[in-house]
Amino acid sequence: MSNTYTQDTLVGFFVACGIAALFYMALQVSNLSSYLDTSDTYTITASFDNSGGLKVKSKVSVAGVTVGRVSAIKLDKNRYESIVEMQIEKKFNTLPTDTTASIFTAGLLGEQYVSLEPGGSDEYLQDGDAIDITQSAIVLEQVIGQFLFKKASE
Amino acid sequence: MQIFQYLGATTRSGFAKLGRATFFLFHCLPGLIDVLQRPHLLIRQIYSVGVLSFLLITISGLFVGMVLALQGYYTLSDFGAEASLGIMIAASLVRELGPVVTALLFAGRAGSALSAEIGLMKTTEQLSGMEMMAVDPIRRVIFPRFLAGIFSMPLLAALFSAIGIVGGYMVGIGMLGVDEGPFWSQMQAGIDFYDDVVNGFIKSLVFGFVVTWIALFEGYDAMPTSEGISRATTRTVVNSAFSVLALDFILTALMFGDT
Numbered sequence: 001m002s003n004t005y006t007q008d009t010l011v012g013f014f015v016a017c018g019i020a021a022l023f024y025m026a027l028q029v030s031n032l033s034s035y036l037d038t039s040d041t042y043t044i045t046a047s048f049d050n051s052g053g054l055k056v057k058s059k060v061s062v063a064g065v066t067v068g069r070v071s072a073i074k075l076d077k078n079r080y081e082s083i084v085e086m087q088i089e090k091k092f093n094t095l096p097t098d099t100t101a102s103i104f105t106a107g108l109l110g111e112q113y114v115s116l117e118p119g120g121s122d123e124y125l126q127d128g129d130a131i132d133i134t135q136s137a138i139v140l141e142q143v144i145g146q147f148l149f150k151k152a153s154e
Numbered sequence: 155m156q157i158f159q160y161l162g163a164t165t166r167s168g169f170a171k172l173g174r175a176t177f178f179l180f181h182c183l184p185g186l187i188d189v190l191q192r193p194h195l196l197i198r199q200i201y202s203v204g205v206l207s208f209l210l211i212t213i214s215g216l217f218v219g220m221v222l223a224l225q226g227y228y229t230l231s232d233f234g235a236e237a238s239l240g241i242m243i244a245a246s247l248v249r250e251l252g253p254v255v256t257a258l259l260f261a262g263r264a265g266s267a268l269s270a271e272i273g274l275m276k277t278t279e280q281l282s283g284m285e286m287m288a289v290d291p292i293r294r295v296i297f298p299r300f301l302a303g304i305f306s307m308p309l310l311a312a313l314f315s316a317i318g319i320v321g322g323y324m325v326g327i328g329m330l331g332v333d334e335g336p337f338w339s340q341m342q343a344g345i346d347f348y349d350d351v352v353n354g355f356i357k358s359l360v361f362g363f364v365v366t367w368i369a370l371f372e373g374y375d376a377m378p379t380s381e382g383i384s385r386a387t388t389r390t391v392v393n394s395a396f397s398v399l400a401l402d403f404i405l406t407a408l409m410f411g412d413t
Binding site: 004007008010011013014015017018019020021022024025026028029030057059111 | 347
């Protein structure tokens with residue numbers, strides 16, 4: 001075969017292109033680059049009356065900046081509350097102990113996320129601490145129900 | 155009465171064919187040793203199966219991405235959600251269209267060629283000739299092609315998706331004037347590496363396996379006549395398309411069922 005060398009080169013080029021496409025999808029298209037290394041994070045929990053459509057891996061943000069992700073959502077069997085466990089990046093370790101956690105929706109139909117509002121305390125949240133002041137997810141049906149109820153009573 | 159006879163015979167020959175195909179698969183697996191000893195056998199097949207499909211796959215991917223952007227835009231703009239164009243294109247390409255359309259094109263481009271090649275080798279008694287020389291044709295001829303198909307398909311599917319996203323970007327940002335920021339950021343927020351990209355990769359691997367297996371078996375099982383080869387080629391494309399679409403449903407139900 002006289003053109004073996006050309007063939008080898010073309011096969012090499014093809015394989016390189018395929019691998020480049022996979023890398024492209026991993027880094028540019030998917031969220032792999034934003035995955036957190038768990039060794040660089042600390043865990044805080046917050047219990048909500050209702051965590052709505054919050055999911056594992058939903059983002060946790062302070063003032064709109066993503067500082068971590070939700071790692072687990074469990075049910076407190078005694079108080080029937082939803083316990084949300086969050087992994088926060090270690091570099092954001094100056095959250096005051098009286099921080100408020102709220103569940104908001106990004107846009108009208110968007111994903112739900114946890115928003116942290118820092119308070120004024122001098123002490124900071126440590127690994128394993130719990131946030132006391134929380135505001136539940138807004139359930140659209142409840143809001144509409146209340147609105148209709150109010151309209152009817154007028 | 156004749157209809158029962160016909161049904162029985164068809165069912166039986168169908169099972170017999172499936173059985174032969176399974177034996178064929180196990181028979182060609184030891185060919186791995188031959189491939190490891192002579193890697194150029196594999197390189198040559200990757201060239202004819204993968205590299206020669208490269209242009210078809212990239213151009214098709216580009217156009218599929220461009221069409222997705224156009225069609226998606228008209229629907230999404232009704233809801234004022236043009237910003238979701240990126241995630242729509244990426245999700246449909248990475249999860250479904252990439253593996254499935256690539257497998258269908260692959261069956262048409264590489265699968266039919268493999269069937270015809272093996273079928274003609276059988277018809278011109280090249281395979282029996284190799285047997286006479288104590289070379290196992292299934293190990294020596296079939297297995298490198300099989301491995302090349304399994305190897306090339308995921309790469310081609312990845313290329314298809316990546317180029318498709320670039321095509322969607324060109325039309326969405328260049329032609330339709332969608333904002334570039336949310337196009338990428340919503341895409342990155344919505345596409346999960348393990349759930350979407352890796353599952354799409356696994357899908358394309360399975361499709362590559364199935365399409366190449368069908369193509370090689372149909373070629374090997376062909377009647378050694380010119381009509382037999384033409385039938386084998388047709389059956390390859392038909393059966394591959396059918397299997398890919400049916401398997402896609404099963405794989406999708408398994409992978410994305412609980413999310």
